[in-house]
Amino acid sequence: MLDDILDYTENIRERPVWQPIPRAVRAAFREPLPQKPVHLASIHNTFMRDILPYSVGNAHPGFMGWVHGGGTPVGMLAEMLAAGLNGNLGGRDQIPIEVERQVLRWVRELFGFPDTASGLFVTGTSMANLIAVLVARTKAIGAGVRRQGVAATGKRLTAYTSAGAHCSIAQAMDLAGLGSDVLRIIPVNGRYQIDIHALEEAIGRDRSAGLTPFLIAATAGTVDVGAVDHLAAVAEIARRETVWFHVDGAYGALAMLAPDLAPRLAGIERADSIAFDFNKWGQVPYDAGFVLVRDGTLHQSTFASPAAYLRRETRGMAAGSPWPCDFGPDLSRGFRALKTWFTIKAYGAEKLGAMISKTCALARYLKHCIEAEAALELLAPVALNIVCFRYRSGNADEVNRNIVADLQESGIAAPSTTTVNGCLAIRAAIVNHRTNRSDIDALLQAVLVLGSVHGNRQSKAQP
Numbered sequence: 425m426l427d428d429i430l431d432y433t434e435n436i437r438e439r440p441v442w443q444p445i446p447r448a449v450r451a452a453f454r455e456p457l458p459q460k461p462v463h464l465a466s467i468h469n470t471f472m473r474d475i476l477p478y479s480v481g482n483a484h485p486g487f488m489g490w491v492h493g494g495g496t497p498v499g500m501l502a503e504m505l506a507a508g509l510n511g512n513l514g515g516r517d518q519i520p521i522e523v524e525r526q527v528l529r530w531v532r533e534l535f536g537f538p539d540t541a542s543g544l545f546v547t548g549t550s551m552a553n554l555i556a557v558l559v560a561r562t563k564a565i566g567a568g569v570r571r572q573g574v575a576a577t578g579k580r581l582t583a584y585t586s587a588g589a590h591c592s593i594a595q596a597m598d599l600a601g602l603g604s605d606v607l608r609i610i611p612v613n614g615r616y617q618i619d620i621h622a623l624e625e626a627i628g629r630d631r632s633a634g635l636t637p638f639l640i641a642a643t644a645g646t647v648d649v650g651a652v653d654h655l656a657a658v659a660e661i662a663r664r665e666t667v668w669f670h671v672d673g674a675y676g677a678l679a680m681l682a683p684d685l686a687p688r689l690a691g692i693e694r695a696d697s698i699a700f701d702f703n704k705w706g707q708v709p710y711d712a713g714f715v716l717v718r719d720g721t722l723h724q725s726t727f728a729s730p731a732a733y734l735r736r737e738t739r740g741m742a743a744g745s746p747w748p749c750d751f752g753p754d755l756s757r758g759f760r761a762l763k764t765w766f767t768i769k770a771y772g773a774e775k776l777g778a779m780i781s782k783t784c785a786l787a788r789y790l791k792h793c794i795e796a797e798a799a800l801e802l803l804a805p806v807a808l809n810i811v812c813f814r815y816r817s818g819n820a821d822e823v824n825r826n827i828v829a830d831l832q833e834s835g836i837a838a839p840s841t842t843t844v845n846g847c848l849a850i851r852a853a854i855v856n857h858r859t860n861r862s863d864i865d866a867l868l869q870a871v872l873v874l875g876s877v878h879g880n881r882q883s884k885a886q887p
């Protein structure tokens with residue numbers, strides 16, 4: 425099994441990025457509950473034949489759809505060790521939790537947070553955003569809300585984010601019982617950053633109406649075009665208005681590792697909380713989300729529970745309080761910290777930063793190629809590693825939608841689509857450390873060929 429999966433990562437370029445799933449393969453996963461053991465070698469054969477070839481392909485250098493990390497063999501092997509230990513990191517006195525705290529210390533150092541800041545591994549940034557919204561809710565209306573519910577406070581909390589924010593911010597408002605309607609969606613400027621003036625106006629309007637603004641969720645690296653909000657300006661408004669300043673840095677926050685990119689995130693060190701994923705730009709295998717909270721005490725008071733079976737002692741296995749389960753809703757928790765700790769140690773912050781920087785250089789290369797090619801059109805500024813463009817044509821949305829579907833089915837490259845200013849865009853998010861110029865060239869070449877096919881078809885169809 426080890427040989428096969430190492431061969432897979434080593435020779436991944438020889439494979440298609442993704443391929444359509446044959447009906448028979450899908451049908452193989454409709455069998456009844458197995459009553460008798462199946463030989464391990466046979467299960468592994470099924471894995472090689474029916475599972476491995478039909479994943480989404482984000483380990484492949486041609487994968488540019490959505491913001492997915494590529495993973496590494498180091499992370500994979502660390503995950504195997506973690507599974508062998510079968511650690512449960514909800515609590516108790518054990519070194520695996522010290523490993524998680526070590527990663528927390530590195531994260532504090534990276535973002536310039538104080539020693540009193542708390543942090544926690546979670547599934548992903550969606551969960552990290554939810555935790556941040558819940559801690560901000562505690563700050564605004566107190567921990568009593570945990571027993572009494574939101575309605576009892578009589579306050580109408582309002583939150584603010586940009587039109588480019590990820591949908592998990594609205595979902596967090598929903599799950600926190602505050603409602604997504606009170607999340608004010610602020611328009612973006614020409615660089616797809618939150619419009620600072622409109623933000624101030626919206627807060628002022630809500631205050632005048634007797635509502636209680638409590639949270640601004642800025643984004644470092646929007647999911648559609650990779651824009652970074654003006655974090656220092658948002659921090660200043662949050663301070664003046666005494667509202668919580670959260671940064672959704674799902675993939676972009678780790679740009680702090682790259683000296684050429686870190687200045688663009690200036691102001692992130694003033695955040696009350698940051699949500700990000702090690703499994704995106706950090707290349708740690710899925711899943712490895714993280715939430716960092718400046719006020720560790722407030723964070724703990726949002727989640728800690730007095731359950732008797734979670735009783736703490738000063739010695740024995742029940743020592744070592746506070747435990748990770750005091751900082752989030754999960755009690756059973758895997759050892760996500762190990763693959764992250766291995767990744768950071770095996771490559772070092774400098775090399776990880778250089779890799780992140782390289783993906784942005786590739787995005788600039790792609791941008792220049794698009795600008796030099798009359799048949800193509802850039803649709804959004806390239807702030808980090810995401811490039812939105814299209815093939816120029818009549819009925820461009822239809823043509824570009826077909827180009828992307830053909831590309832994905834061809835296995836050559838896998839961009840995704842998004843909508844920019846009402847136009848359907850081919851979106852290339854360059855996140856994978858394995859991607860290089862030849863992959864960008866292959867993408868461009870294929871877009872031009874497919875574009876001329878679909879574009880011609882369009883012009884023939886016109887009367």
Ligand SMILES: *Cc1c(COP(=O)(O)O)cnc(C)c1O
Pocket residue numbers: 491547548549550551590592643645646647672673674675701713
């Ligand atoms: C990916 C992403 C998310 C969601 O993170 P998950 O780890 O998929 O839950 C949230 N915000 C932004 C900006 C993202 O890029």
